[in-house]
Amino acid sequence: MGDFSTDAILLRKIEYGDHDLIITFLTRDKGKISVMAKNAKKSVRRFSGAMDLFSVNHIQCAFPKKNRDAMINLCQTVLENGFSHIRYDVVNTAYASYWTEIVTQWLEEGKAQPDIFELLHTALEMVDDGFIRTEVISLLFQIRFMRLSGFSPGLDQCDACRTGIEGIYSTRLWFDFKAGRVVCSQCKGSISGVQKPTGPFGVSARGCWVSKGTLKQLSWINSVEMARADRIKFSSAAIQEGETLLESFISFHLGRNFNSLEFLNKMRSEK
Secondary structure: OOOEEEEEEEEEEEEEOOOEEEEEEEEOOOEEEEEEEOOOOOOHHHHOOOOOOOOEEEEEEEOOOOOOOOOEEEEEEEEEEOOHHHHOOHHHHHHHHHHHHHHHHHOOEOOOOHHHHHHHHHHHHHHHHOOOOHHHHHHHHHHHHHHHHOOOOOOOEEOOOOOEHHHOOOOEEEEEOOOOEEEOHHHHOOOOOOOOOOOOOOEOOOEEEEEHHHHHHHHHHHHOOHHHHHHOOOOHHHHHHHHHHHHHHHHHHHOOOOHHHHHHHHHHHHO
8 A cells, every 4th residue: 555645634733752643644645534643742854834724735654564553653744724814713713613624524534525525625615715704615515514414304294294494484493412413383282292392492402493484595505606605695593593403403313412512602702
């Protein structure tokens, strides 16, 4: 197995010993990989400016020649985009950290995922450009990530009566985390576990209530080109509903709580 080079987004880094780093990249060609960056803390020439989270680099790697079970060695990096506008803004950093934690926890090691690489790369570029609200980009990233990963929720119709969103009379619907579906108010009485609303953004361990308008907007951004995401204007209420639904559903589906999401929620409460 020969050495290789590829574009890569830095997802995570862990100190190893006094001078080394274990780095997790999402690469364009090989998916998520973990590599050993020997003497990374001292080697200014090889790694200068390229060891920041979210940075996009062109990396050169070498497989171990003697111990085949050892980690891949990171030989050199060339920084392509450091996304300085993200790292110098604490809220943007919190959102980007959440996205990279989702990718890190969900993807298998060594399985090429070019579509997810492009999704994360584009989302980071959009935040760094600053033309679209980061909250909207986060909705876009999450719903596209779920679709590409094969667990996209059904948002277009009531799963019980099969009535399309446009034909549903009620303004709010129940979203079931386990089933990944919405249920209209006319059908909710016959389904166990559906709870009464506890507030405008009420959420329980099993699901949450969401407005029909928010569901329509989420469906729209899931189907259009990412470059057109700025054409839809989310209200503050729709953003909060969308974040509640998607973040709760992803955490439920992946079976874990994200440390980065706890930090992001703290930033939101202070904001």
